[in-house]
Amino acid sequence: MEAVHLKAVTFRHNTAKQPALTDISLTVRTGELVMLMGPSGSGKTTLLKLLKPEIAPFGELSGEISLLGEKRGGTAPRVGYVPQHPEESFVSDRVRGEIMFAPENAGLPPEEVRRLTAETVSRFGLGKLLERPLASLSGGEKQLVSLCAVMVMQPDLLLLDEPFSRLDPVTAENFADLILRVNREFGTTVIIAEHSGELMLAQAERLIYLENGRLTADLPPRQAAKNAQLIHIMPAAARAFAEQEPVPMTVKEGRALLEKLPHKTELPLDETQGYSEPVLEAEGLRFSFRRDSEDILAGADLVLHKGEFLALTGANGSGKTTLLKTLAGQLRPYAGKVRIGGRPLKKAPLTAAMLPQEAADLFLQPTVAEDYRYALKALGRPEEEASAMLGYLGCEKLADMHPYDLSGGELQLCALGRVLLCQPDILLLDEPSKGLDPLSARRLGTVLKKLCAEGKAVLTVTHSLEFAAENACTCGIFCGGRIESLLPAPKFFSKAGFYSTASGRIARGMVKNAYTVEKLRQAPEGSHA
C-alpha cells in the first residue's frame, strides 16, 4: 500500500510570491524509511507539514495529496509529526501530561487514555521520567518525550523534522537507533527531514532531495553518492570512496573496502604552526558548585596563543561549558589562576567574549541590524559599524530579518558578529557547529580561521570531531575535569584511536594520518595527492 502519494503538488505560502514547492510528485510505500533532504530553505519542512493536514501552512495548494490511501480532507489519517525543537512544542509541565495530551484530546474515554499511556511508557522505558518536570530533562530525554507524545497515538506514518539538530552526536546516535526500531519493529512508515546524512542515510531505503522547492532526486542512498550534487550530504565513508562500487555507507563497509584496495600506509602530516604570544593561560583550575560535591574542573591547564584556533572535544556533561564560564570569569574557580594577556582577569588588558550555545539568546531586538545598533550604542561606539560587520560576515541580506526567522547557520554567523562587536581579542565558543548543515559548518569554520589569521585567539568546545579536524590548529580532549593530549591538530588526530573522526576510524591501523575525508581520498594507491 502507499503511505504517501503526491501528484504534481505545488504550494505557495500566503505571504510569499514564489511557490515554496513546485510540481512535486512522489510515492512512499508503507513501512519505508525515507530521508527527505536538502539545504535549508529548500521546502523540506513545508512538504512535511503538508503531510499533516492539521498543521498544514496557509496558502495556495494545487495537485493531489493522499495519505494512507485517503484523499486529503477526508477522515483524519493516523499521522504523527515530531516538530524540530522539542522544547518549543511542549504543552504541559510534566512528562505524564505531555504523553497524555494527544489521547486526552482525541475524545477517548479515561481508561483508554491511561492504557495508551501505559503502553507507550512501558515500550519506550519512560517509567523513571514520568513524574519529572519537563524543564529538568536533558536534551536527549526531551527529544524522547517529544517522540513518545506522538507515538502514544500509534501512528502509521511518522514525520520527523530535523530530529538531531539539537542533540550531541552520542545522544543523536541513540535517538537514531530508536527511530530505526520504530520503523523495523512496529512497521511504521518514517519520513525524516534532515540536512546531514551522517546518521540515518545508511539505513534509509530512499533519499528524496529537494532544492528550491523542486524534487531533484529520488533514489536509493547508495546511488546518490554517484551524483556530484548530492555528495556533500553523504556519510564520510561514501564521500571518501564515492568512485568505488558498491559505495560504502558505514565505517564498517569503508574499512572492508580499504582493506581490499591497494593503499598507502602513511600520508604526509600537515606542518604545524608555532605560536609565541600566549593570550589566555589557565593553571590548575579547580571548580565545584558546592564544597562537598564532585569537582567539575580538577586541575585544568590550558594555554591559548594569539592567532591560535584551539578546539576542545569531550563527551556530554563533561563540564566543557563550565570550563568556558570559568575562563570567561563568569564562575570563580576555588583554586588555580586564569590570566589574560599575562594579567589577572580583573585587570586584563585584552577582552574576552563568549558565544553561548543558544545563539538566539544574544538578540534583544526584533531585527539583526537593529540589534547590532542597540549593542553598539550600549558599547558607546558608532552605529555605522553594524553594516560593516554584516558585510565582513557576508550577511548583508540578513540585516532586516528577525533573529528567530534565521536558519541555524545564519543565526550562528549573525550571533558571532554580535559578539565581535565588542572587539574581543579572545573568542570563546560553546558548541558553535551544533545542528548546522555541512555547508554552514564549513562557512563558519572559514570565518573563524579568518579571524585567527587576523590575530584573534579562538577557543571552542565542541562535540564534533569533524569540525575540530577540519578547522582547528590545536586540539585537546576535556575529560575528568582536565585537559588531556593538548596537541597540534595533525598530531592529535594522527594519534587518535576510536575517539576520532569517521575517516580516522576507517583508516585506523591501515593508513596513518588520514583523519579527514580529503586526506582519506588520497589513501588509495594511484590517487593524486
Add this chain to the structure above:
Amino acid sequence: MPSRRAVLALVVCLGGICAGCAIFGETAAVWGICSAAVLICGYFFDRFEKRDTPSGDIALTAVMTALAVAGRLIFAPVPAFKPCAAVIILAGIYLGAEKGFAIGALTALISNFYFSQGIWTPFQMTVWGLTGLAAGLLGDKLKKSPAALAFFGGAAGLVYSVSLDVCSMLWLGGGFSAERFLGLTAASLWFTVSYMVSNVIFLLLFVRPSARVFGRLRDKYGPGR
C-alpha cells in the same frame, strides 16, 4: 436572551449569598466579597471553558500568564516593583478583554503557588482579572496614546492596592470604619505608590516593543494567534 439555565444558576447563587449573609451575621461582609470574587472568576472561567478556543489562544494565555508570574519571580528581590500588572494590561490590550481576565486571574492564582497562598488569593485574582478585562475593553484607546496608557497603569496600581486594603479591612471585621481605612491606606502607602510607579514605568518601557512582538505574531501565524 439569557438561557433558563443561566437564570437558574444566577438565582441559586444569589440565594446562596443571601443565606450566607443571614447565617454568618457578623462576618457577612467577608462572605459577601468572597462569594463575589468566586462568582466573577467562575463566570469568566466558565466562558473560557465553554468557548471554542483555538489552540493559539490557549497557548498565548498560558505563555502571557507565565510571563507575568516569571516577572514577579525575576523581580522578587525588589519589593512591590513588579512588571506583573504591566504584562497583564498589555496582554489585555493585544489579546482582548476575556483573555485579559483569564491571564490576570491565573497570574494571581499561579504566582501564589510560588509565594504563599492566602485568603487574599480570590480578591487578587478578581482585581487583576478585572484589570486585564478593562485594558482589553479600552484597548484601542490605550494603544493610541501613551499618556492614557500611563494613566491607566497608575489607576490600576491604585485600585489594586486600595481594593486589597478594603478587603483586609472588611476581613478584620467591625464593618467599614473611616479611621481603620485611613490607617490601612497610610500603612500601605509606600506599596500603593510603588505599584503605581512601577506600572507606569514598565508600561512605557514595554509598550513599543510589545506592539512589534504582537504585530509579528499576527503577521506570521495568522490573526488571533
Add this chain to the structure above:
Amino acid sequence: MKPLHPVCRLTAVMTVLICLMFSRSITAVGAGLLGGLVCLGLLCGAKSLFKALFGSLAFSAAVSVIDPLFSHRGMTVLLFVNDRPYTAESMLYGLMLGLSLSGATLWLTLCRRLLTDREILCIFGRISPKLAMTVSMTLGFIPRLIEKQKRIRSAQQWAGLFAGSSPTDRLQSSAAVFMACVAWSAEAAAGAARSMDSRGYGTHSVTYSDSRRLRRADLVFLTVQTGFTAAAVIFMALGGNTDFYPTIVFGRYEPLLTAAVTALCLPAIIFLAKEDIQWKLYTSKR
C-alpha cells in the same frame, strides 16, 4: 494521607478553612489553629511545628496589640492612647483575628503539603479540563522563562553589554532582557499552538483522565467532614460566636461549635498519626 482521594484531602483543608474564616468564636478559632499545628507536626516534624507555633503566636500577639488602637469599644479600659480608650476586649478581639488569620495561613500551608500541584490540577481538571490544561501549560512555561531570562542576561554580559551598575542601567538592562523574553514567549506560544494542533487539539472535547474514582473510605470521610461542617455552620447561625463588646460573653452554642471544629480536624490528625506510627514500626522492624 496519600491513600485518601485528593478531593478528600482538599475537603479536609477547606472545611476547617471555612470555619476559621467565618466564625468569630475565640475558642473555635483556637481549636482550628491547634488542630492545624498538630497536623503540621505529624506531617513535617517538630522543627516546622515550633516554627509555625512561634510564627502564629507572634502574629496573633501583634494583631491583639494593634487592634485596640483602631477600635475603642469595650468596658475594661486599660489605658488611654491619644485620649482614646485602649480596651482589653479590643485586645481579645484582635487576638481572635490573629488566631483566625494565622490559622487560615497554616491550613493553606498544610494544603500545599497534603496535595501536589498535579493533584490540585486533577481536581480542577474534572470541573474544567481546558483551564487545567492552560494552567499546566503555564506551569511548564515558567521554569523555561526563568532559565531563558538568566541565559539571555549572561549571554549579553559575555558579549560585553550590561556592564553598568547604576540603578537606571540595571532597570534598563532588566527591561531589555524581559522584553526579549516576551519576544521568545510569543514564538514559544506559536510553537505550542502548532504542537497542540498536530496532536489533535480541538477535534474533540478534552477528557481528563488523570484521576481515580472515589472509594468507600473516601466517601465516608467526605460524609463525616460535610456533616461536621454543616453542624458548625448551624451552630454559628444559632449563636456560636463570642460577643466581645461591651464585655466578653461566650456564645450559647460556642462549646458545641468548638467541638464541631475540633471534630473537623480530628480525621486528618488520626490519619496522619496512624501513618506516623505505622512508618515508625515499619522502619524499626527492618
